[in-house]
Amino acid sequence: MRQGKVFYKDQLAGIITETDEGEYVFQYDQQYAKDYPNGLITFTMPVTTKPYNEKRLFPFFEGLIPEGWLLDIASENWRINKNDRMGLLLACCQNCIGAVSVVPIAEEDEK
Numbered sequence: 001m002r003q004g005k006v007f008y009k010d011q012l013a014g015i016i017t018e019t020d021e022g023e024y025v026f027q028y029d030q031q032y033a034k035d036y037p038n039g040l041i042t043f044t045m046p047v048t049t050k051p052y053n054e055k056r057l058f059p060f061f062e063g064l065i066p067e068g069w070l071l072d073i074a075s076e077n078w079r080i081n082k083n084d085r086m087g088l089l090l091a092c093c094q095n096c097i098g099a100v101s102v103v104p105i106a107e108e109d110e111k
Helices: 030-035 068-078 085-092
Strands: 002-008 011-018 024-028 052-054 100-105
Touching: 002 085, 011 030, 011 100, 024 030, 068 085, 085 100
Parallel strands: none
Antiparallel strands: 002 011, 002 100, 011 024, 024 052
16 A cells, blocks of 8 residues: 655645555545635545545546656656556655645555
């Protein structure tokens, strides 16, 4: 299972998870949902305390991943398969242009 902390500006907004079964879950942080009920990270995922589940990476997060020549550079430098969308999200999206960033959670931090 791989996870990343999703920040909106400097606030922890939630956690994105790729399960061992290859499914994706995004869960807004409970404190964020309480403090910023209208602070959605994308219109397709309004703030809620219920998790969002998908069999593919959510389109919003997919859109954060570099494309074209920049994807080629990222894939080669970090030795990440271009089809490993969660791997690319965690490697490339810690300092995105815009308000949202994704910081990997080390597996030992999960325990």
